[in-house]
Amino acid sequence: MTNCFAQLFFVLSIVSIVVSQDLADTEGFSNDAPYTEEPKVKSIRAKVGTPIRQKCTNNMSNSTIWEYKECDSPYKNFACSNPEILNIKSNITWKRHSNKQRLEIDSLKKKHGGMYRCVEKGVVKKLFIIEVVGLNGYESPPPLVQSLLISNMTNQLNMEFTIQCNVTSSIPPTVIWFKKCYGSKCDIECDNICYCHLNVPTSSYSIGNIYINKMNIYNARDIDSGLYACLAVTEYGKDYKYVTINVPDTGVKGTGSGSFSLLFLIPLVLMVIPLLVWLCYVRRKKKSKVVVVANGQQQQALIKPSSTCRPTRTMV
Structure with missing residues (x-):
């Protein structure tokens, strides 16, 4: 019987610890003191183009909300120095940024400068300020x-x-x-x-x-x-x-194509010249020899005597 009471007491202790922890996470209270634990305000100073990754809490929650409040550097104005920013029920206007577990900004720009807070089930879990600076402490206009x-x-x-x-x-x-x-x-x-x-x-x-x-x-x-x-x-x-x-037509293209077509005439000329030489040779070979005789007489063609003919002798 004693062992049964001991086991029951152990189980009830575990349940009370879990419930207390859940109450602390959801309502912002701890077992040690009945007050809300306010997060410390952190400051992040980054150059233009820097990526930002911030996690809300270590516990995965489906009720995470990231909110944003615009503030100008050096963040000494009323909007970012007002202690009411920690109060979820204050009249200060916050813009909802996202409902993811992580705050993700791929590339910082000047418009991203300001205060961010993470809220889970009506409790502010994290609060920080992002100051965006350029290479020389400012952001230059685009070219x-x-x-x-x-x-x-x-x-x-x-x-x-x-x-x-x-x-x-x-x-x-x-x-x-x-x-x-x-x-x-x-x-x-x-x-x-x-x-x-x-x-x-x-x-x-x-x-x-x-x-x-x-x-x-x-x-x-x-x-x-x-x-x-x-x-x-x-x-x-x-x-x-x-x-x-618009490139105008100068006519160079047409002249060039005409000159290029003349190149095909070169082989033809090289073929015609030997043909003309051969024709002249043949014509000259076939031409007969002609001599001029006495006035009034007709031109006669000289016929070369045959090699078989011999002159006759006359007896005196």
Whole structure:
């Protein structure tokens, strides 16, 4: 009988511990003191583009809610210094960020700066402030691409085009050139237009915060006509502009094809020259020899005497 009471007491103790722990997790109370345990406010300072991963609690819960309150650096204003932020029933407005167990931000931007808190079953479990800074302590505006400029040289046989891309940026941008294309060769798509990357040499220089990049098209032909785009990329964003180039028909293509067709006449000329020489030889061989006799007489053909004929002698 004593063993039965001992086992029953052990089971009841285990149940009371589990219930107490669950009560502490769900209501924010502990077994030692009847008050709400307020989380400490932590500060996270990270650069632009940094990923953020924060877990609410170690317990998996289906009632996790992440909330967000916008605050400007250095977070000394009323919204982030008010002690009422810990009170779930306060009048301070919070924006719901997500209902996942983890707070996940792939790439920090200036708009992500502020205060975050995790709430489970009406209790604030975690509270921290995120301060977003750039490389120099600020976030720069994205690059700005101006309208593309075109210059061409048409007073020469080989036509040349130059496309100039002017980019206004606080840091040196990466400039990439594209041309509109079709089919499966599409490298990037912008505004429902398919572009292919152009791996061509370019020249670049800067004047203050304006970065100039030039792309040259040598020996331009009809196939070089089309839509060209200049894309500028920095860690703060991107921008692009495009322009259309129409290569005029200079007629060089037609003249070249005519000259090329004349090459087929060379073998014919080489065949005609020996034929003419042979005809002249045959004609000259068949021509008879003619001499001129006394005036008034008719031209006679000289017939070479046969080798069997002998002159006769007259007896005196």
